Amino acid sequence: MSMTKPTASNKKAVCPVCPHHCKLALGETGRCHARENRGGKVVATNYGRITSLALDPIEKKPLARFMPGSLVLSVGSYGCNLSCPFCQNFEISQARSQEVAWRDISPDDLVALACQLRDKNPQVAGIAYTYNEPLVSWEYVRDCATLAHNKGLVNVLVSNGLAEPAIINELSSFIDAANIDLKGFHPEFYRMCGGGSEALACVKNTIQQLSAETQCHLEVTTLVIPEENDSDGEIKRIAQWLSQLDCGNGNRGATELVYHVTRFFPQWHMTDRPPTPVARVYHLADVARQYLEHVYTGNC
16 A cells, blocks of 8 residues: 655645634635635735725724723724624625735835824824734734834734634734623534634633733623523623633732623624614623623613
8 A cells, every 4th residue: 555645735734823723735725714725834815915994993992991082093804713693894804815805005014004194193092903803814913013012003902812822922912902702601602603612712711811911901892692692691601700810910800801792783694683672781781790890881
């Protein structure tokens, strides 16, 4: 029996970025639509390919207790390693390169643009990596964030948090503030979002890692969806867990961490139910306030 050695034409590579660990043949793209096996190495093909660019109030990220009143240059590409049926940005998060318009913006050019905006308006504080899932192109975030810090700009990460600890470690020292989606608190909900059985544990680990970084201001968001994750018990378990986190400065999450309870609106593949009642959002925020000091409502 003959043994065939791997060649450049049949060699597969495993993507290390998230728990999916896509095993990709040469030229194949992962489920995030943004990482590809090129020459036996998985690289971010959406590196610097920008679909969305806007100057936003920092509260829109949402960040409620970090540099209030400031502005950030928000930047996004395409691709995501989840496929939430209620995604608000599905046009870019679920798109492939040929399905959406984009333009190349290098890290140097992005940081230069942010500096130009700051020169015109001192309220401009930095750059937010957002809109699609920024961690599927974490190398671009790293390169931009490094240059941004050198220019006195802050870096804001808005993410689903589905990345391996090594990726978060690579970025954590460059991130000044983050808002991480904690979509629910049971694995079944994350499976509905295309995350697999390990997704919840991975996102929780990301939140734990960032909460322990003394220089990183952390906020967490849960979009509450009728009949899915809107029970008192669900929000209670989330708030209890967040309240026990080590915030890296001797304080617990109960006094440090900011939590957003956000209203759902029908979108993309989830149009079979109405928006979350405003009264329900307010009630769930009160549930969370039994354990956390800083709880905000959104989309109300």
